[in-house]
Amino acid sequence: MRHIISVLMENEPGALSRVVGLFSQRNFNIESLTVAPTDDETLSRMTVMTTGDDRVIEQITKQLNKLIDVVKVVDLSEGEHIERELMMIKFKANGQMRAEIKRTADIFRGQIIDITPNTYTVQLVGSSDKLDAFIASLGNASIMEVVRSGVSGIARGEKVLTI
Amino acid sequence: MELLSGAEMVVRALRDEGVKYIYGYPGGALLHVYDALFQQDEVEHILVRHEQAATHMADAYARATNKPGVALVTSGPGATNAVTGIATAYMDSIPMVVITGQVMSFLIGEDAFQETDMLGISRPIVKHNFTVTRAEDIPTIIKKAFYIAQTGRPGPVVIDIPKDMTTPTERFPYEYPKSVKLRSYNPVTKGHSGQIRKAVDMLLAAKRPMIYTGGGVIMGDASAELTQLAHLLNYPVTNTLMGLGGFPGTDRQFVGMLGMHGSYEANMAMHHSDLILAVGARFDDRVTNGVDKFCPTARIVHIDIDPASISKTIQADVPIVGPAKVVLEEMIDLVKDSKKRPDADAITAWWKQIDEWRGRHGGRYRTDDSELMKPQQVIEMLSRVTNGDAYVCSDVGQHQMFAAQYYKYNKPNRWINSGGLGTMGFGLPAAMGIKLNFPDADVACVTGEGSIQMNIQELSTCKQYDIPVKIICLNNQSLGMVRQWQDMNYESRHSQSYMNSLPDFIKLAESYGHVGMKVTRYSDLEGAMREAFALKDRLVFMDIYVDPFEHVYPMQVPRGSMRDMWLSKTERT
Ligand SMILES: Cc1cc2nc3c(=O)[nH]c(=O)nc-3n(C[C@H](O)[C@H](O)[C@H](O)COP(=O)(O)OP(=O)(O)OC[C@H]3O[C@@H](n4cnc5c(N)ncnc54)[C@H](O)[C@@H]3O)c2cc1C
Ligand SMILES: Cc1ncc(C[n+]2csc(CCOP(=O)(O)OP(=O)(O)O)c2C)c(N)n1
Ligand SMILES: [Mg+2]
Numbered sequence: 001m002r003h004i005i006s007v008l009m010e011n012e013p014g015a016l017s018r019v020v021g022l023f024s025q026r027n028f029n030i031e032s033l034t035v036a037p038t039d040d041e042t043l044s045r046m047t048v049m050t051t052g053d054d055r056v057i058e059q060i061t062k063q064l065n066k067l068i069d070v071v072k073v074v075d076l077s078e079g080e081h082i083e084r085e086l087m088m089i090k091f092k093a094n095g096q097m098r099a100e101i102k103r104t105a106d107i108f109r110g111q112i113i114d115i116t117p118n119t120y121t122v123q124l125v126g127s128s129d130k131l132d133a134f135i136a137s138l139g140n141a142s143i144m145e146v147v148r149s150g151v152s153g154i155a156r157g158e159k160v161l162t163i
Numbered sequence: 164m165e166l167l168s169g170a171e172m173v174v175r176a177l178r179d180e181g182v183k184y185i186y187g188y189p190g191g192a193l194l195h196v197y198d199a200l201f202q203q204d205e206v207e208h209i210l211v212r213h214e215q216a217a218t219h220m221a222d223a224y225a226r227a228t229n230k231p232g233v234a235l236v237t238s239g240p241g242a243t244n245a246v247t248g249i250a251t252a253y254m255d256s257i258p259m260v261v262i263t264g265q266v267m268s269f270l271i272g273e274d275a276f277q278e279t280d281m282l283g284i285s286r287p288i289v290k291h292n293f294t295v296t297r298a299e300d301i302p303t304i305i306k307k308a309f310y311i312a313q314t315g316r317p318g319p320v321v322i323d324i325p326k327d328m329t330t331p332t333e334r335f336p337y338e339y340p341k342s343v344k345l346r347s348y349n350p351v352t353k354g355h356s357g358q359i360r361k362a363v364d365m366l367l368a369a370k371r372p373m374i375y376t377g378g379g380v381i382m383g384d385a386s387a388e389l390t391q392l393a394h395l396l397n398y399p400v401t402n403t404l405m406g407l408g409g410f411p412g413t414d415r416q417f418v419g420m421l422g423m424h425g426s427y428e429a430n431m432a433m434h435h436s437d438l439i440l441a442v443g444a445r446f447d448d449r450v451t452n453g454v455d456k457f458c459p460t461a462r463i464v465h466i467d468i469d470p471a472s473i474s475k476t477i478q479a480d481v482p483i484v485g486p487a488k489v490v491l492e493e494m495i496d497l498v499k500d501s502k503k504r505p506d507a508d509a510i511t512a513w514w515k516q517i518d519e520w521r522g523r524h525g526g527r528y529r530t531d532d533s534e535l536m537k538p539q540q541v542i543e544m545l546s547r548v549t550n551g552d553a554y555v556c557s558d559v560g561q562h563q564m565f566a567a568q569y570y571k572y573n574k575p576n577r578w579i580n581s582g583g584l585g586t587m588g589f590g591l592p593a594a595m596g597i598k599l600n601f602p603d604a605d606v607a608c609v610t611g612e613g614s615i616q617m618n619i620q621e622l623s624t625c626k627q628y629d630i631p632v633k634i635i636c637l638n639n640q641s642l643g644m645v646r647q648w649q650d651m652n653y654e655s656r657h658s659q660s661y662m663n664s665l666p667d668f669i670k671l672a673e674s675y676g677h678v679g680m681k682v683t684r685y686s687d688l689e690g691a692m693r694e695a696f697a698l699k700d701r702l703v704f705m706d707i708y709v710d711p712f713e714h715v716y717p718m719q720v721p722r723g724s725m726r727d728m729w730l731s732k733t734e735r736t
């Protein structure tokens with residue numbers, strides 16, 4: 001099962017390496033990982049996308065909680081939540097492919113953010129599934145480069161992860 | 164306020180933390196700190212001969228007192244030499260503070276002389292680590308390190324101090340914080356009352372109960388509470404290797420250690436039990452054997468201060484997160500207040516069954532008429548000669564298992580050994596750390612001719628500081644534990660498990676100014692051992708020749724259930 005785990009941690013040097021180290025040390029999966037400071041500059045917010053059965057996910061949250069720099073941990077997948085990922089994707093775009101890429105990007109509500117005579121760069125925001133679907137639907141286009149941010153998530157409704 | 168340099172603050176903070184001894188080895192990055200040490204006499208520094216020994220000495224002090232031990236090592240090779248000791252403490256959840264020197268902060272990352280990334284290296288083997296980026300933070304960081312090391316689930320903490328943080332000419336106002344608070348670290352202080360109530364109900368309803376306890380009872384100072392609860396209920400108690408002494412070893416309710424080399428009765432009783440009360444024990448793979456076959460009829464109540472220990476390998480039916488001492492106290496009150504009593508008939512029948520198992524094996528071993536000693540006999544003699552009251556500090560191997568099985572530990576914190584990491588070389592420095600802090604106690608280092616050579620250089624430290632430990636070397640002229648596995652699984656192909664060209668340990672001990680005794684016959688053993696312990700102020704190295712072919716039994720059959728055991732070279736359950 002896929003889980004999105006949100007971690008609030010002290011914005012200290014070394015904090016990130018503790019989390020990443022924990023995952024490799026204990027043989028946990030990281031599918032994606034994002035981290036950035038929050039509105040409170042002493043705190044960073046990290047989102048880890050991981051997979052594992054219930055026992056593994058329980059260990060992941062417990063072990064994360066044990067790290068001294070970690071202030072709070074939630075498994076967003078346990079409740080209603082919104083997840084988003086950002087992707088920038090560069091296509092070789094000549095001839096009729098130019099129109100097709102543009103059309104598909106429009107359907108997926110992507111934006112073309114850079115153009116040269118031979119390339120298009122599309123930006124797309126959405127769930128990871130949606131980004132995958134976009135790539136799949138342009139299967140005949142020639143992809144030059146893909147860069148994805150990894151998943152960020154937030155709980156729906158009034159629930160918040162703060163101190 | 165007094166103005167102190169970073170170096171002086173390090174020493175002063177240790178003093179203010181109540182530290183009497185620190186164990187260490189100097190080097191370039193620590194010269195300012197060593198100079199500050201020189202200029203005071205409240206914190207005494209013990210100069211070891213290898214940094215690994217410094218960490219084991221500090222660790223053993225912690226195992227005996229539940230207070231953090233302190234080691235001080237220089238950057239680079241000093242720090243890497245300490246790594247085994249830090250990992251040893253980490254695996255057994257031992258509180259320790261290790262201060263490592265580091266190159267000047269502006270040189271970090273430039274492959275400077277004697278630079279190693281100690282924060283990176285130690286990260287997976289510490290509870291936490293710190294680096295100092297502002298000298299004025301030193302007192303707070305040291306306070307935090309001690310606080311983290313000894314609260315919650317204890318563990319080692321490393322403080323990496325770049326040399327320029329200790330410059331003698333840069334002084335700062337010094338005040339040692341009385342307490343610290345960390346918003347991200349709040350160890351539990353009490354268990355969930357509803358869960359505890361539920362656990363007590365299950366406990367009182369059990370027909371074949373087992374109390375299985377570990378290192379958490381020792382470190383959590385809960386041995387009195389455990390003993391009281393067990394006596395109140397008249398239920399059998401088994402201890403892990405780390406938990407020995409948590410319940411009196413000579414008590415009738417004690418069924419011995421459990422696990423890979425656990426007693427026949429402990430493993431049988433675990434397997435057939437219907438309720439296991441696990442306290443401060445972590446269902447290690449040396450205990451459970453095959454997890455899919457583990458105790459098929461048992462429901463499990465698990466008390467542990469670390470939620471991550473609960474349901475990690477074996478699912479608990481009733482998890483209780485909290486300190487063993489407080490939770491057990493609450494349980495005792497509930498049992499006393501409850502109208503329910505244990506099912507007397509069921510418990511009588513259960514004891515009858517257990518006593519039958521006890522009679523079938525009961526820790527027997529084969530002695531023959533030859534004068535060649537069995538290692539078990541040596542440990543039984545040690546137990547007799549020291550009235551079961553010594554600190555027994557073990558190395559790793561067969562001798563360790565015999566010392567666990569045949570010495571009867573009636574008090575907690577007296578059995579000092581490396582269980583989780585299994586560090587050969589632990590025994591001698593551990594015994595030194597204990598003897599130094601408990602000069603009036605009998606302190607034995609039970610070791611093998613393999614293990615002792617991993618930190619033999621510390622005989623020199625013992626000379627310098629007059630540390631009269633007794634070394635009980637069970638000399639089987641082989642890496643016995645390895646050899647046993649080769650006998651059992653590799654058709655006795657003894658690949659590299661034979662100890663060729665042993666030194667003359669007697670001469671070796673004498674060359675360091677100590678006493679050596681060689682014992683080859685059982686009839687000489689008691690006299691020699693009594694003589695050794697009577698030499699109160701001398702270190703005695705007893706080189707005791709034992710049967711090189713002896714194996715440790717019982718031994719669980721790999722990946723079987725708890726009750727699948729070899730009972731001798733020829734008998735299997
Ligand atoms: C050669 C060799 C053979 C071995 N054979 C065996 C064997 O046959 N049997 C055996 O048992 N072991 C054996 N071991 C040791 C084994 O590897 C483990 O180290 C040991 O089983 C772990 O003991 P423990 O479960 O008590 O946990 P420990 O490592 O002592 O951990 C303590 C647990 O208690 C918790 N805790 C700490 N403080 C508190 C508190 N205040 N309140 C509540 N909980 C607390 C911790 O969170 C942790 O979960 C062997 C080791 C070697 C080297
Ligand atoms: C540092 C280290 N290296 C290797 C091992 C693997 N090992 C476990 S027991 C053992 C043999 C120990 O020999 P000895 O000290 O003579 O004890 P004996 O088993 O013979 O009693 C070895 C090599 C270990 N535990 N620690
Ligand atoms: Mg040996």
